[in-house]
Amino acid sequence: MGQEFILLVSATVFCIGAFGFMVRKNPLIMFMSVELMLNSVNFLLIGYSNILKSLDGQIFALMIMAVAAAEVVVGLALILTIFRTRHDLNVDHLDSLKG
Amino acid sequence: MFGYGWLVLIAPLLGFLSLSCLGKRIPRSIAGYLGCATVGFAFFISLILLVHLSVLEPEERVGGAQALYTWIDSGQFHLDFAILIDPLSVFMFLIVTGVGFLIHVYSLGYMEHDPEFKRFFAYLNLFIFSMCVLVSAADFFFLIVGWALVGLASYLLIGFWRDKPSAVLAARKAFVMNVIGDVGMLVAAFMIFETFGSLSYQKVFEMAPTMFLANDMNMILITLFLLVGAFAKSAQLPLHTWLPDAMEGPTPVSALIHAATMVTAGVYLVARCHTLFELAPFTMYVIATVGIITATFAGTIAMVQTDIKRVIAYSTMSQLGYMFLAVGLGMFSFGMFHLMTHAFFKALLFLGAGSVIHSLNEEQDIRKMGGLAKAMPVTYITFLIGSLALAGFPLTSGFFSKEAIIMGAYHSEMGNILFWGLAVFTAGMTAFYTFRLFFCVFQGDLRTPDAHPHESPVTMTGPLVILGFFALAAGVLGPWVDSFLSPVFGGHAEHYQDGFLETIAVFVGLGGIMTAGLLYMVRSDKIEPIKEALAPIQEILFHKYYVDEIYDFLIVKPVKAISVFLEDMGEKKGVDFAVDQVGEQVREVSKYVSLWQSGRIRDYAVNMVAGMALVLIFVAFL
Numbered sequence: 246m247g248q249e250f251i252l253l254v255s256a257t258v259f260c261i262g263a264f265g266f267m268v269r270k271n272p273l274i275m276f277m278s279v280e281l282m283l284n285s286v287n288f289l290l291i292g293y294s295n296i297l298k299s300l301d302g303q304i305f306a307l308m309i310m311a312v313a314a315a316e317v318v319v320g321l322a323l324i325l326t327i328f329r330t331r332h333d334l335n336v337d338h339l340d341s342l343k344g
Numbered sequence: 345m346f347g348y349g350w351l352v353l354i355a356p357l358l359g360f361l362s363l364s365c366l367g368k369r370i371p372r373s374i375a376g377y378l379g380c381a382t383v384g385f386a387f388f389i390s391l392i393l394l395v396h397l398s399v400l401e402p403e404e405r406v407g408g409a410q411a412l413y414t415w416i417d418s419g420q421f422h423l424d425f426a427i428l429i430d431p432l433s434v435f436m437f438l439i440v441t442g443v444g445f446l447i448h449v450y451s452l453g454y455m456e457h458d459p460e461f462k463r464f465f466a467y468l469n470l471f472i473f474s475m476c477v478l479v480s481a482a483d484f485f486f487l488i489v490g491w492a493l494v495g496l497a498s499y500l501l502i503g504f505w506r507d508k509p510s511a512v513l514a515a516r517k518a519f520v521m522n523v524i525g526d527v528g529m530l531v532a533a534f535m536i537f538e539t540f541g542s543l544s545y546q547k548v549f550e551m552a553p554t555m556f557l558a559n560d561m562n563m564i565l566i567t568l569f570l571l572v573g574a575f576a577k578s579a580q581l582p583l584h585t586w587l588p589d590a591m592e593g594p595t596p597v598s599a600l601i602h603a604a605t606m607v608t609a610g611v612y613l614v615a616r617c618h619t620l621f622e623l624a625p626f627t628m629y630v631i632a633t634v635g636i637i638t639a640t641f642a643g644t645i646a647m648v649q650t651d652i653k654r655v656i657a658y659s660t661m662s663q664l665g666y667m668f669l670a671v672g673l674g675m676f677s678f679g680m681f682h683l684m685t686h687a688f689f690k691a692l693l694f695l696g697a698g699s700v701i702h703s704l705n706e707e708q709d710i711r712k713m714g715g716l717a718k719a720m721p722v723t724y725i726t727f728l729i730g731s732l733a734l735a736g737f738p739l740t741s742g743f744f745s746k747e748a749i750i751m752g753a754y755h756s757e758m759g760n761i762l763f764w765g766l767a768v769f770t771a772g773m774t775a776f777y778t779f780r781l782f783f784c785v786f787q788g789d790l791r792t793p794d795a796h797p798h799e800s801p802v803t804m805t806g807p808l809v810i811l812g813f814f815a816l817a818a819g820v821l822g823p824w825v826d827s828f829l830s831p832v833f834g835g836h837a838e839h840y841q842d843g844f845l846e847t848i849a850v851f852v853g854l855g856g857i858m859t860a861g862l863l864y865m866v867r868s869d870k871i872e873p874i875k876e877a878l879a880p881i882q883e884i885l886f887h888k889y890y891v892d893e894i895y896d897f898l899i900v901k902p903v904k905a906i907s908v909f910l911e912d913m914g915e916k917k918g919v920d921f922a923v924d925q926v927g928e929q930v931r932e933v934s935k936y937v938s939l940w941q942s943g944r945i946r947d948y949a950v951n952m953v954a955g956m957a958l959v960l961i962f963v964a965f966l
Contacts, residue, residue, distance in 0.1 A: 268946070341943065343942055
């Protein structure tokens, strides 16, 4: 498993995530896309941790996963509340912050 | 040496703080006693200081400045909060706290029914504290601090009845006039620091005689700027207009601040800085001239005023003029002696007037009074003593102090016949208007039929009796004052003896009293014809030489016109317009910028990704 492979996979997954976040209108799918981006970075960290024979990367990855989990909890709660009040989950309709 | 001197300052300060900050936790019933107690304590400490000073050798009595703590320490500039205990400051302490204590006690009775009794005592304590700071300052910095603080206390007390528009206006006028003086003092302090590199009295007074010859331009300028402050505070021409108006305040305030203590601060200043003033004979001449002109000027006005308090106010101005004449002629201890006797008899007259006003339900017009002698015997007798002292009747306190000044006006180095003549003429007028007032108020018949005059309570008559005693007897203290203060002034003032001139002065004074008696007691039918014959003069005097009107025309109106013009052109069409335009233009631009803020999450996501991509490209390729 060479360096290029790790970089390539990570970049691909990140781009999929970013693209998904930009084009999808369902907040749940957008959330998953965000997770893809986060995990692409985790993948990179762990891959390099293996190459450099250092545990630092893995520790970072663990931290990121913990933070992401916490963030998901908040995010899902928000999405649920929005759905309950508006009965509509199309993010394009959530534009009350328009300036 | 005087490690306990600060107690004089701290007691009234604590009184002020507790009365003003503790609110309802101090019941009304003890608030007044608390206010009196703090001042009484300060007076007690002053007495101890007096005894302490008296047992010292005369040379050890001066220069007792002690630093309480360091206030500013910045580079070359070092300033301690220091108090100066020497004969002059203790002398002033005694007058301020002694007369102040009596007036506090008097206020217990006078303000008894006032709903804001407590606020009144808080302000009075603040005033006593401020005045003590002023007289105990050991440098020009704290002199100015005290100077401004007494101005504040005076402002608060003149405007004490704050729902009375005339009182509020009078307070404002007093404050503005005093600030003119404060600015003069500040300029003088800057110049002193520039010249001597220090603000401490001790250093400045030590250096001044070694650095400058008499009438050096520097000294003249410094002393003239100091004078601006002294004249504004002591209501001398041309900064006098606030004092008569200040009578809008409660009567104990007039007695304490506008007769006995604060207005004499200017005289104190000249006496304290005598080293500087002696180096500027020109300024001394200005002081003496302005003093005697003010004395005459105010005396003439007092002759025709009809408000009991205003008559006394103008006589205060006139007597302050005498004090300035004395210090201007270099007779510092005579000036201080007259300051002391004046504090006694003028506080007495004001308190007596307050007692009269109190019993006639706030009536102040002497034309509506009369015949109060029977109803108010204590007030009557003490007022008579005060009037005699003010008129300079032989053997009363005022006689000794005034006579010393009048003699000096002719015989001292700078004295001349003009000073003497005006001083005697003013003494005659003083006797006349004092007894005109006295006869109008106490003799004849009461001219307000429905009034029921009654004697005042003992809290009010008590101070009157004590002050009456001092007004009568304080004359014997003259030699003591001179010798007690001589270490400060570096020598005794010469007491000139001249039987002939003295006799003239005495007879002019008696003549004034008799004229008043003749006109207002015996032949009161002659008053109207005389008034008519002198109508034009009477008119001018009644309007106080139209000084207020002149100031209004020369200063107030132009300033108002400029202000209105600036408000319109500068404020509305200039500053406001510019500010409005900035806001307007920003709003215009924002209309376009805010299009970016679509509110759609996906747009933001795209912008973010695009931004990140740009940063990446920038980092990678540039």
